[in-house]
Each structure stands twice: as C-alpha cells, then as structure tokens.
Amino acid sequence: MATAQKQDVIDLLLDQHIQIKTLFSQVSSAQGAQKRELFEDLVRLLAVHESAEEIVVHPTARRKIEHGKRVVDARTEEEDQAKRKLAELYELGVDHPSFDSSLAAFAEAVVEHASREESEEFPALRQSLSAEQLRRMAGAVRAAEAAAPTRPHPHSGESRMANLAAGPPMAVFDRLRDTVRGWRESNDGRD
Template identity: 65%
Template sequence: MTAAAQKQDVIDLLLSQHNEIKSLFTRVKAARDSEQKREAFQQLVRLLAVHESAEEQVVHPSARDDAGDAVVDARLHEEAEAKHVLADLYDLGVDGPGFDAKFAEFERAVLDHATHEEKEEFPALRRNTDANTLRRMAGAVRAAEATAPTRPHSQAGESAAGNMLVGPPVAIFDRMRDAVRDWREAHQR
C-alpha cells in the first residue's frame, strides 16, 4: 500500500469511489459500441458490488452510533433495492431490450444514494470518529473489498454478518467467473 493510501481515511476513500462510479455511469452511456458499453458496465458492476459489500461490513455498522439507525437503515434499504436492479440489468445485458431506460433509473437511484451518504452519514462519521480510526476503517474497507463478491447477490442480504459469512465463498466463485469471462473475451477477438 502506498503512503498516500495509508493516510487516506475511509470517507475520502468512499468519496473517491463515488466519483469513479459516476465516471463509469458516464462511460456506459457514452459508449460507441456494445463492446465498450459491456466493458464499462462490467467495471461498474464490479465496483458497485465490492463497494456496497464493504460499506455494509465496515461503514454502516460504525455509522449507526453517529448518524443513527434511521439513516443507516435507509441506506441499507437503498442498497438492497440496487442489488436487485443491478442483478436484473446484469442478466438483461447491455444489448437487452429496455436496458438503457432501466439503467437510467438505476443511475438516478445510485446517485441519490451516494448523495444521502455524503450529506447524512459521512459528516456524522467525520464529526464523531477520530482521524486515526477513520484511517484504520479505510484499511478495513480495502480488506473487505478484496474478499467481496464482484457481482450483486441480493440473497446475501445487507448485514455485516451476512456479508462476512457469504461474501468470501461467493467472491471466489465470482472472481473465477470473471477470469474465465475475461479470458474468453480476450481470445475471441
């Protein structure tokens, strides 16, 4: 890990990921062909899956004391809905009928979710958690992301315990599927 990454706190890490997610939404919409669109969408799916899993394991449990149960429960509800829609979009495929319309609705929901986190949850964490703990939480988020599934699995739930129990075995399967998919795509050209 770089020195800059070691100094980065969890809120800065998550804000950076939110910006990356926004950029990937733009790339999907701006793609000139199905291959570019599929590649950008796969990157978005992976980032959203690992990001939300890590938030559910590390950030939301910590934020309960700071932002309150109602704020965290609302974010978990949004994440549960997003997992279902993302799984539907993944199954539909970027060339599927209605993908673009459903994708646009999904983008609005995800960006609204990120805005709620940035205005309600993150300020409470920053205000009530010391800087050293926030830096350690960034390390915990990175570790959770390294073992998180790379696809949405709505049946896993949104709890920290559920993600820790189901996440690693499912992540191994997802990462094997990703490797096979990437190999096939690279060798079919």
C-alpha cells in the first residue's frame, strides 16, 4: 500500500495501459468461458479508467498544460468513439463470429489513443505539475475509479460533470448487475 501512495498519476495510468494491452492479448487468444471472463475484466478496466481520466486527468490537463484544450478535446473524442465501440462489442458478445475481428480493430484504436496520451498529455502534465500534485492526482483517480461505472455508457456524455452526475448511479447498477451475473454463473441456474 505504501507503494500505491507514492505512485503518481502518470505511473498509475501507464500501469493501467499495460494491463489493458495485456488483456487485449489474452482475450484474443482465449476461448469459451475464459474469453468471456477476460473480456468482462477488460470492459471493467476500460470503463473505470476512462471515467477517471474524464473526471480527474483531462480537466487538469485542459487547465494546466500548453494547448490543453486542443490535446484534451482530441483525447475525449477518441474516448467517446471507444466507449461506443466497447458498448457494441459488449452487446455483440465473445461468441459472435465477427467479435475477434471487431476486437482487433478496437484494440488498435485503443492502443493508438493510449500512445497519444503517453506522448502528448502525460509528459506535459509531468512538466506542469509538482511531484506532490501528481501523487495527489493518483489518489483522486483511484477514488473516481471506485465510484465509476463498470460498463460503457456512451450516451452519458464525456464531460467531467456528466461523469460526476451520472457515474455513481450507473456504477451501482453495473456492480449490482455484475454481482447477479456472478451469482447466476456460480450457481449454474441451480436454486
């Protein structure tokens, strides 16, 4: 836990980018129930990661970095497209014949988005904020993730205010749905 408290927001987000890339690879090579479970893990990670960025990281970058509005607007547009595509993939399901090719195209877009964050937004944040501010932002990101929806909600909006207003109720619903689904799967329909 001490390590997590010392980790700054950039390192936290970079670690999550690695986890996301790893999950894309694992989902693409998995089969059956394992594929479904890994995809659900990927969906959860992407949903909470993007929500936290929209609530904490992007508003700070917009205010604090040079050309922040231009940089952040481009990233949030990409995130909006990703949220819609992730919702489509989720509805499609891992057993659909076009899932793998759709997932591959989606993975490519997400990796490109992450690379742009890593080359434009993150270095500018490191340059513009103190080490202590970056550590405090990591705490804020973790708190935002704890209250974030676990599924994509493309119609909820991309702004900080939209996420703050809609995120917690959607998160409760998503977590309840996750719990019920897990209970059903563990009981295999047995009552």
